[in-house]
Amino acid sequence: MDKLQITGSCEKFVKDYLAGVESGHNWYHISRVLINARKIYDREKRGDPFVIDIASLLHDIGDTKIDPAADGPGMVSDFLSESGASSGIIDQVVYIMNYISFRDSFSGCEARTAELDIVQDADRLDAIGAIGVARAFSYGGSRGNEIYIPGEARVTATTREEYRSSGVSTIGHFYEKLLSLKDMMNTETGRIMALERHQFMESFLEQFYREVGD
Structure with missing residues (x-):
């Protein structure tokens, strides 16, 4: 199993798959998650860095926000198998994909793994702070949300059903999800990195409400 070659194949696969996708979930989002994950791994020294890398790259394949009908884990399993990854690696990546999403956090998962903890924190970090504000309005605009x-x-949101059917505005989404993420971090490094980003969002909302007179 050539890990470097598989990682390169993953990058190309993801870039092709996400071409033209709304900017909050495109290749640049993936690359930021990968950078975050590597920072967390470098400080935590837990888990398999190869699994962390390729799960960071592949975590949005088949996401319902991009393609509601797609079987993301199935697509990734087939792709990694064709790329020469071992069954053990494939199982770990698919496991992360099945539990990384915020909407899946309401039901919990069978068992936490170091790799899931790190990739999930890396993805959540890109949902908060200045980049999180930008992504929220990018996605909301793409869906025609107020x-x-x-x-x-x-x-x-306290249940998966509430989250999926809420219909809130983009500002409402901060309360529905984004302001909760700081306290949902799995790693000590993730919690440290999240704090400044969370404080930025609080400052942004304070300024927003001053400007709209609310």
């Missing part, structure tokens, strides 16, 4: 609804309840 920027802000005066008087909208500031409610945190």
Whole structure:
């Protein structure tokens, strides 16, 4: 199994798959998650860095936000098998894909792994802070969501069904999800990295409400 070759194949596969996708979930998002994951691994020294790398690269393949009908884990399993990855590596990557999403956090997972902890933290870090603000409005705009609804309840989603059907504005999404992520980090490094980003979002919201008079 040539790990370097497989990693390179993953990069090409992901770039091709995400070509033309909304900018909050395109290749640049993937590359930021990979950078975050490597930073966390370098400090935590837990898990298999190869699994962390390729799971970071492949985690959005078949995501319902991109293609609701796709079988992402199946696509990735087939791709990695054709690329020469071992069954053990494939199983670990698919496991991460099955549990990385915020919408899947309500039901929990069978067992935490170091690789899942790190890749999930890396992905969540890209959802908060300045880049998180930018991504939220990019995605909301691509779906035709309101920027802000005066008087909208500031409610945190507590079930998968609530999250999927909430229909909140982009500002509402901060309360529904983004402001919760700091306290959902799995690693000590992730928690440290999340704090500054969380504080930025709080400052952004304070300024936003001053400007709209709410």
